[in-house]
Amino acid sequence: MSIVTVASDSWSRGAEVARKAAQALDYRLLADDEVLAEAARRHGVRENRLRQALFEPPSLLGMSRARRQRNIAYLQATLADALLEDRAVYHGPFGHLLLPGVAHVIRVRVTADQQARLELARSRDGLPASRARRSLRQEERQRRFWTAELCRLDTDAAELYDLVINTTNLDVAQVVQQIVEAAGNRRFAPTTYSRERLAQLALETRVRAALVNIDPGVRVRAEQGQVTVQTVAPQARAQRRTAQIQEQASSVDGVTSVQVEVVPDRLSDIARSMR
């Protein structure tokens, strides 16, 4: 069975769509709150920090890039682990970006015309139009940032989604029906290859989550338990960095061997040589 990720624009009825799609498919529903709570528990971080990393657009006085990278690594690892068993619907803003290349993940985007969204903001949440518009602009900035940050694409790039649904002129049942039909399409069935790809991603993200305190920008590749880690460090620290990463990565469940590639931090090396 497949996995469905539903990324929805605010006030487009995405949460209701995800819930009813899970019911119709007899899949478990995984919501952002659960992923955030579990990530906070596993990695010993505060849930509001994870929420901030995910939902607040970057700003000069806001969360540092390094801290944001760490928090996203924790979220990604938690989400990949949670979806190792398929038959799930995940409702969250960036599921389609956090699970790249897995053929049995159906990436759905739920949106609506701006006027319909503003009207729902007013009727459901009592938000005046001016505040709702500000919220939509903030959300858009955030979406653009994360899409560019995680996959170097524009947020509206067609290749990010398998199904884009505008709910303005459809009722929820019709939207759910489209998702159910997609889930029944053979092309989205799990295969040995796609399950292994998800397991590989889960291991890569687990290892990365274990290493981001050493280097927030660390890159990890895994193949059947064999892990290659790429890190940037000044030459003087290369040996110590390698040893730290070896020790930390080897302790992650599922890792059978660790190879570390240290990319020279040229700027630091030059600065050091000028002292």
Added chain:
Amino acid sequence: MKPSILLIDDEPLVGKRLKPSLEKAGYEVETFEDPEAALKRAAERNFDVVVTDMRMEGVTGMDVLNAALARDAKTRVIIITAYATMELAREALSKGAFEVLAKPFSPRDLRDAIGRATAARGKAAS
């Protein structure tokens, strides 16, 4: 009657390595390195399961898939490839492939996939 498997891969080691293991598991196995010869054989008789490499000289795994299903829609076709991608997996499934395995895979992974394929056909290895 043993379930029959047609195994096609232009890399000689693949057939040499997998055939004994599959025969021991109770299957009747024919292997081909020449995909053109394999297509001719597939046109002569039905096989329960066809296991085919994707990238071969002159004939692709998709050609084999199309030919196998055209002859017998109940044939289960398993694609094996060193160049697996999300797009390729989805395309193969949409055209009727039963499974996609990325190389390198263990003989056990292939046996498991074939086991599911023969079960789907209502046959089991003896």
